[in-house]
Amino acid sequence: MNEVRTLAKQTAVYGFGTIIPRFLNYGVMTFFYTRIFTKAEYGIVTELYAWMVLLLIVLTYGMETGFFRFSQKSENFEKVYSTSLISLFSTSALFVFMVFLFIKPIAGLLDYQERNDLIKMSALIIAIDAFAAIPFARLRKENKAFIFSLIKTANVIITIAVVLFLLLAAPEIWEKSDGWFRKIYNPEYRVGYVFVANLVGSIFTVLMLLPFIVKIKPVFDTSIWKKMTAYSFPLLIAGLSGSINDALDKVILRRVIGNETGLETVGEYGAGYKIAVLMALFIQMFRFAAEPFFFERAKKDNAKETYAFVMKYFVIVMLLIFLGINLYIAGFQYIIGPVFRDAIVVVPIVSMGYLLYGIYVNHSIWYKLNDMTRYGIYITMAGAVITILINVFLINVYGYMASAWAHVASYGIMIILSFAFAAKHYKIDYHMGQLLPYFVMAVGMVLFAGMINYRNLAVELTVNTVMIIIYIAYAQIQDKILSTLFKKK
Numbered sequence: 001m002n003e004v005r006t007l008a009k010q011t012a013v014y015g016f017g018t019i020i021p022r023f024l025n026y027g028v029m030t031f032f033y034t035r036i037f038t039k040a041e042y043g044i045v046t047e048l049y050a051w052m053v054l055l056l057i058v059l060t061y062g063m064e065t066g067f068f069r070f071s072q073k074s075e076n077f078e079k080v081y082s083t084s085l086i087s088l089f090s091t092s093a094l095f096v097f098m099v100f101l102f103i104k105p106i107a108g109l110l111d112y113q114e115r116n117d118l119i120k121m122s123a124l125i126i127a128i129d130a131f132a133a134i135p136f137a138r139l140r141k142e143n144k145a146f147i148f149s150l151i152k153t154a155n156v157i158i159t160i161a162v163v164l165f166l167l168l169a170a171p172e173i174w175e176k177s178d179g180w181f182r183k184i185y186n187p188e189y190r191v192g193y194v195f196v197a198n199l200v201g202s203i204f205t206v207l208m209l210l211p212f213i214v215k216i217k218p219v220f221d222t223s224i225w226k227k228m229t230a231y232s233f234p235l236l237i238a239g240l241s242g243s244i245n246d247a248l249d250k251v252i253l254r255r256v257i258g259n260e261t262g263l264e265t266v267g268e269y270g271a272g273y274k275i276a277v278l279m280a281l282f283i284q285m286f287r288f289a290a291e292p293f294f295f296e297r298a299k300k301d302n303a304k305e306t307y308a309f310v311m312k313y314f315v316i317v318m319l320l321i322f323l324g325i326n327l328y329i330a331g332f333q334y335i336i337g338p339v340f341r342d343a344i345v346v347v348p349i350v351s352m353g354y355l356l357y358g359i360y361v362n363h364s365i366w367y368k369l370n371d372m373t374r375y376g377i378y379i380t381m382a383g384a385v386i387t388i389l390i391n392v393f394l395i396n397v398y399g400y401m402a403s404a405w406a407h408v409a410s411y412g413i414m415i416i417l418s419f420a421f422a423a424k425h426y427k428i429d430y431h432m433g434q435l436l437p438y439f440v441m442a443v444g445m446v447l448f449a450g451m452i453n454y455r456n457l458a459v460e461l462t463v464n465t466v467m468i469i470i471y472i473a474y475a476q477i478q479d480k481i482l483s484t485l486f487k488k489k
Helices: 002-036 039-060 063-073 077-101 103-109 116-141 145-176 180-184 192-212 222-257 262-297 303-327 329-335 338-363 365-369 374-398 400-425 432-451 457-479 481-486
Strands: none
Touching: 002 039, 002 145, 002 262, 002 329, 039 077, 039 116, 039 222, 039 262, 039 338, 063 077, 063 116, 063 222, 063 262, 077 103, 077 116, 077 222, 103 116, 116 145, 116 192, 145 180, 145 192, 222 262, 222 374, 222 400, 262 303, 262 329, 262 338, 262 365, 262 400, 303 329, 303 338, 303 432, 303 457, 329 338, 329 457, 338 365, 338 400, 338 432, 365 374, 365 400, 374 400, 432 457
């Protein structure tokens, strides 16, 4: 199907700006951090970044999707863009002002009384990234995937370069220096330099986006803004509830375990979690391409058929990635330092949770297309409640394994509810029963690999590679997936 191949190509281009830089970030930075930081220090990074995920949703308040929706409706594209941009700039600036004004009580609430600096830098990073969301959305809307990818890649490269300088090269320079460098650099600051590097990367990102910001005529249309916020506000609640599923487990984990070892546990869990997050990177890559694609196809007669095709091939490909991560875990485990590797037991569970999340992301387009975004609130709130309950009541019994299983339970409930609501308002026959053999095969292969004691690494890689080949062969025979995705028009 030509439209599916079009989406696959767009997804591949966005992958250049999502997978490669993010893999560099996770692969290089996680490798680096888990070898120079203690578990408690890495726990600080894990927890504060979890808070940043939550707050970024609040500060963007669904305006990305609102921009796509109303730029389709409105003939005055520039007015919609300018209104969105001014709105996010204003709220981001207000957020930074309030955080700096009330820094002591906020730091106390987060239990970082002695690290106000980290809270301030986190606020600046969140505000800048929120503001940058609309210029990035414009690039996606105009199908400028290459420029989008280039800026995203540059952001990560700059961040990595600054981190490596501040934590690897700078301590040696400090040791040999007896002048000005000793006054501006503090080798004991350690974790703080992670946030310094991220802030530098965010600032450079906005500078690179300036050509898409300054060329517009600043116009704030109150009428458009009211319509956009009315549409987007439910997406804020839905997005916040969704990010609770993704991030709140780290926050709860520290508080349930207790301050004595809480940050160490968060650090260990966060390291294992990072390997599974590779699944999330592919989902994000797909979402960047799919969201404008779905809106553009909505008015076509065969839209529902297209959505069903996309779901089928998305699930098949994501299960292949699931297999790749879990069957080659012997290699992926080296992303994290030796003292963190007990946490790789969460990888199959969290990666399956992300697979379910990807299915939900794919399916949830029904309420966005039909201006029924309130259903996003109902669905993701239910998922958030499941996440909170499992973490609060089961962490003391099962440790961070409870946090991992919470992802599967939460996203599973969200899928069920999404299909149930869609059946009444925008039913699409996805033929999910046809995909059941793929699930059974993939999960069975991972369970089999986990139960077998291989003689050596060579045998493990050989057997697991054969299993992946069997999966691909089955997909080709059943659905001709390779010819569908790569056949020339």
